[in-house]
Amino acid sequence: MRSIFAIALALPLFSTAQDLPQPSPKGKVEQVVGLTKVKVEYSRPSAKGRKIFGDLVPFGELWRTGANMCSTVELSGPAMVAGKPVVKGKYSLFTIPGEKEWTIILNTDTTLGGTDGYDQAKDAVRFTAPSVAAEWTETFTIDLDEVKDDKARVDLRWENTRTSFGIYADASEQALANIKEAMAKTEIKAGTYGRCARYCVDKGVMLPEALAWAEKSVSMEKKYWTLHTLALCQAANGKYKEAVATANESMALAQAENDASYVGMNKTRIEEWGTKAR
Numbered sequence: 322m323r324s325i326f327a328i329a330l331a332l333p334l335f336s337t338a339q340d341l342p343q344p345s346p347k348g349k350v351e352q353v354v355g356l357t358k359v360k361v362e363y364s365r366p367s368a369k370g371r372k373i374f375g376d377l378v379p380f381g382e383l384w385r386t387g388a389n390m391c392s393t394v395e396l397s398g399p400a401m402v403a404g405k406p407v408v409k410g411k412y413s414l415f416t417i418p419g420e421k422e423w424t425i426i427l428n429t430d431t432t433l434g435g436t437d438g439y440d441q442a443k444d445a446v447r448f449t450a451p452s453v454a455a456e457w458t459e460t461f462t463i464d465l466d467e468v469k470d471d472k473a474r475v476d477l478r479w480e481n482t483r484t485s486f487g488i489y490a491d492a493s494e495q496a497l498a499n500i501k502e503a504m505a506k507t508e509i510k511a512g513t514y515g516r517c518a519r520y521c522v523d524k525g526v527m528l529p530e531a532l533a534w535a536e537k538s539v540s541m542e543k544k545y546w547t548l549h550t551l552a553l554c555q556a557a558n559g560k561y562k563e564a565v566a567t568a569n570e571s572m573a574l575a576q577a578e579n580d581a582s583y584v585g586m587n588k589t590r591i592e593e594w595g596t597k598a599r
Contacts, residue, residue, distance in 0.1 A: 345365055357399075383415055395411040404448075407427060412431065545572070
């Protein structure tokens, strides 16, 4: 009976043994690039006064790029990673740090707990990226920055070092298919017309259609942002005189709403289009 009672007392200890702070806690970052979701999962060791690169993490040797289980990068669609094609899927992230440049590796084996068992034959892509001096980062960090259009920059930061590479996920084909699908519906909201028009004018595609959609958006909801999109579409179709007039109207409404950003954007466009409108 005593042994059973002792086991019963010990059970709560075992059940809570894992509920302790981890030296290298798990981290995750998700970012949509174009229409592709990029998800990175990794463990985050801290420097804790130690010399990292060239010591704790030796130069010229394969590194799991984090702690514990290997770090992973998952793509919901195809992408160009550092200019190299990578298909949809989940990959382990390995690196070989160097003083001036790193080798970055995406490998198809995501079951590894470290570098043991790593097989170069399973690499999906391998490339080099420069290593640059950066502000101090105590805890190893993977992040995505400069997210615009269909592009983003992946940063690996630790100690006073940053290594970066680009991801490009062209969403044009899917976006245009989505636009055509949206425009085929019987009921279309002003925001849908406006967003589709803005996408097309920014990409320089389907410009006559974009102008018609922008006009429809303004007719349904005249706001300074819908007017600004209409002005952009008018200019893209060579209607500079109309674009200046629309931009002035947009700017007046933006001033009334104290939106300095749109006031500035309209001023810049009016100056640009003014000479072409003569």
